[in-house]
Amino acid sequence: MNEKIFRDPVHNYISITEPLIYDLINTKEFQRLRRIKQLATTSYTFHGAEHSRFSHCLGVYHIASRVIDHFEKHYPQDWNQEDSLLAMTAALLHDLGHGAYSHTFEHLFDTDHEAITQDIITNSQTEVNAVLRRVAPDFPDKVASVINHTYPNKQVEQLISSQIDCDRMDYLLRDAYYTGASYGQFDLTRILSVIRPHGNGIAFTINGTHAIEDYLVSRYQMYMQVYFHPASRAMEVLLQNLLKRAKKLYSAQKDYFKRTAPALIPFFENNYELKDYLSLDDGVMNTYFQMWMQADDAILADLANRFINRKLFKSLIITDESQTSLAEMKHLVSAIGYNPDYYTAKHKNFDLPYDIYRPEKENPRTQIELLQKDGSLIELSQESALVKSLTGTVHGDYRFYFPAEMLETDDLFQKEKEIFINYIQNDYLL
Structure with missing residues (x-):
């Protein structure tokens, strides 16, 4: 096979020389990742964040191939070259099971993208599985075992999933690039020069400590400033409540949803197969939401309009003091005509940087x-005072979301809204 080149804005040239890797990229299951956004609702806050799971998976493959080249050249006695193709394949396919608006969808319909990734890899009906079986009959199971953390060689597993792995290194750089968040940058070249196989895992030579510190601080900043941004989470809340309303209405309006959202029917009925899951992507879902903007149900139509046209809920950080006021705040939302089951939400995001x-x-x-x-x-x-300050500490917040209209006081519900505002006046509002 001639070398295939993908021009990438983060890594410049991504070179494919293995026929297996190129054939996997050309399967319909992998091509589907072009239609799944990497950051879901984040593009409603950082408008450049339109990149896909496809580009991320290529990036993870690229970093993994660079690491493996480094291992084979400098540490052949510590790295089993028979695992090289397996590691590169697992890197490429690690996010294969992510679905439309992945994490929000998973929460509501109880799907699991890692389990679905393994299913795509091992299911004899998929194109991915057919390509993998050309290597060996048991090769799909080996790839799946890396994804589910049961492969015996933990060096391979840690390249794909650990506190400093090829997956995280690519998504931090890629997400920083597309969101314009410069604090997500770190010295990838330096980290890749100090990584090495050691025993049954991965280690880094001590002269690379500062580069690893930089990586961990960059990761912390990206979570606090990008991934946990309250506006992106407001869009998640809208999406969650919109799908929750559709799911609630389905039993009484089956014909309507069969016309406007046929690919969601197996999920409403909790009776889906792999082919049903793979038929969904962000574009399909957005088309359904635009159809729902004309729904007879006022709540469904309004939530769809808010999501499509970015009419965000406002939010309040939940503290010990405000926690006791939430029930009354939901009552006030109800008093002016909004169903609090769909127009309020509690949303938490916390991360352990290291x-x-x-x-x-x-x-x-x-x-x-x-x-x-x-x-x-x-x-x-033990070596880095900076990392020690982050070790074991959890960062993030817990928010209460509500309609922005609660902050307006120029209508018949002025009294209720003034009471609502009084509850939140001493708290941090965004």
């Missing part, structure tokens, strides 16, 4: 290990 390995946890993290000059390992936060 933590050490804690075996007692249900899902313990793989800590970042530094290789010292004498050959021994030291955990990152």
